Amino acid sequence: MTMPTPRERIIVIGGGIQGCAAACFLAKRGQQVTLIEKDHIGRHASGVNAGGVRRLGRDPCEIPLSLAAMDIWTSLDDEIGGHADAFHPCFYLKVALDEAGHALGLARVDSLRQAGFRHEVWLEDSDIRSRLPHLSGRTFGGILVEGDGWAVPWRIVQGFARAAVRHGATLVEDCRVLDLKRDGEGWQVNSSKGTFAADQVVNCAGAWAAALARRAGEPALPLSPHAPMLAVTDRRPPILPAVMGVLGHTLSLKQLDTGQFVIGGGVRARADLDKNRGEVAIPELASSMRLATTLFADIASTQIIRCWSGIEGYMPDNLPVIGRGRQPGLVHGFGFSAHGFQLGPAVGEALADLVMGRQPRVSLEAFDPRRFESAA
């Protein structure tokens, strides 16, 4: 096999979906990759998220990346083999529960059409009810995306990590990167397990990434950590073959193949980066619970068996940072603002492109780290 690009030593920091996918694509393309994670693979946002694989409702600048990601999701076994069975495509439906939601939804579908996107379509109440006969009340219509679905997040992340290792990457867990120094043409990466040398570094350190970028000498980036929360119930007979939301609200509701409901969406608790944990404030989930019982009255009697949260980095414009740093040999991919799981596969590929100096599949302009500099 011929190797068009030189084989470089790449260090990827962060064993979430972005870091694991980046490591996977880089290793697959022959780079010498070391993936460093301070805890274990998928310990934070990527392993504990709601697993929503949705194109629905994305910011227009994010749609091309999200569509590119979906291409990879639909042939995921090419990348991660057997772990791909953790993805369950179905459909995503965001319904309107009042006139305001109805107007909001129609306007959204319309504006996407004008921008040339046709994946979000409007459904009338009767069509919604024939798809979801267990719905309790009537809706005011809703937006549908066929083929969106949900995945068991930690299995997907593990799938990418193992694929990376299969392609020759080295995995170092329980290893915290302390700081990064320019060293000649490359980087010296100091960690709790010693020093690593690299030609290029990929910063996928999630909620910790902005602090790490500072340590590498990058300008300050306005990331704030929060801990979105989720609840899972006990098992019930299947009534919901889709992932659901409500227009104008942040609810996300799904029923797993175990029969358990996962309820959450948008409600955040405090994240403590030093203690490495997110809080859980169950009362804050009350309004999500109420929406869930409005959609399906039967859910009221199910028992919540566990609530948890995951630490996630948010940017002020809710768009991720994906791009080259100020300094040579440094690439950033973080700040996914609670919707980066679905994007993961395409982000991994884009990061690999950036590292290797190739043209990414979709424009990354909206995600440029420099976009905050002028504002400051």
Add this chain to the structure above:
Amino acid sequence: MTAGSHYDLVIIGAGPAGMAAGIEASRGGLRVLILDDQPAPGGQVYRHISQNAVRREAVPYLGGDYWSGQALADAFAASSAELWSESRVWQITGDRQVFLSRHGAAQSVSAGAILIATGAMERPMPVRGWTLPGVMSVGAAQTMLKTAGSGADGAVFAGSGPLFYLTIWQYLQAGFAVRAVIDTAPAKMTLAQYWLALPALLQPGLLLKGLRWRAAIRRKTDYFVQATSVAITGEEQVTGLSFTDAGGKRQTIPAEHLFIHQGVVPNVSLTMASDLAHRWCSRQLCWHPRTDLFGESSVAGIFVAGDGMGIAGAAAAVSSGRLAARRIIARARGIALPMAPVWRLLKWRQAAIRPFLDSLFRPPDEWRVPQDDKAIVCRCEALTKADVAAAIALGVSGPNQLKGYCRAGMGRCQGRMCSLTIQKMIHDHGGQPEDKVGHLRIRPPIRPLTVGELAALANDDANA
């Protein structure tokens, strides 16, 4: 959200520690609320005591220790402490909000101080067949006896520990036939145990009681000592159990009802879910919340009392409840509580027998991790020892990481029934100390909470 009412002290658990603290604190002028998920106060040891007291002649078998709780329950009933029974506390927060479900809806109260007095739970006993219908814990058998006066004739008991002997004795007193008792405690005392027995002599009453129970058991049942390699048999239902007796002979005993027990451990669901610091107690082989002498945890204003801070029994629970209450009163009045050495001595004196008991009834390894690969370890997800071992072998460093490999500990019990086993298995596999391996992360809600109950909290919101 609407703020619930405010109390100076909210106590969770109306057992001996909780009741004693409630009495003391309300005498001290504090506004006290006590929450318990049972219909009546008493906790595990004095369960159903007020109801049983009015028909004392009908239930003489419960014994003097049980009735000694009546004075406490009476004093508690006479105190100004407010009791909410059938209230399930599912979360407390660092700013001392207490969230609970009651009458089908969730609600909250705020507290100047919180005392967690949620007692002990039985150590899970994962042997092959422990999940079969017909197998119950000795604690559950005792609960049936206390609340309904019911029991199973011809049952077999296997295990060891003070509660084990007490319950069998109560069973016999109540007139139930006990087919056999299989005692898994090593009968020969070691030299170290003779030494530990010295301070235990400070509590001769307890020692004598233990000897009396055992004598009665020896007299009235088929009694096997030093049993090892216990295995429960049956396919759909328990049919019996087999074990190796003191002489090394394999024995088989048929049983329709089998009660097993291997001691109790602090119930740390609430203390762990509330993020209090814990330490591994290698003497009792379980986790204890870290507290100061008065029971104050690592989070200021949140106290722990009773068996929930370490197993020490009912009398010590009463003292620790009182002591915590005095500290909370003193703090409310802005004064210091003097004489720490006195409290320390009292505390030691009341638990003098503990090191001896802990050593005598230390669960052997075979009760901590099943010997049989097919034994269920995680009941909620129906995972066997072999399933869990296979996942651990993939290179897991702690119980929380394991969840991502095999779902162990992800069911509705949140690891109450498997965390200690998993921790030991990871320790055995990788060799890191048990306190480093750690416990499964426990997250609220620690008590059943329905989607509808929680949704009700949002309704309050809208009306506020």
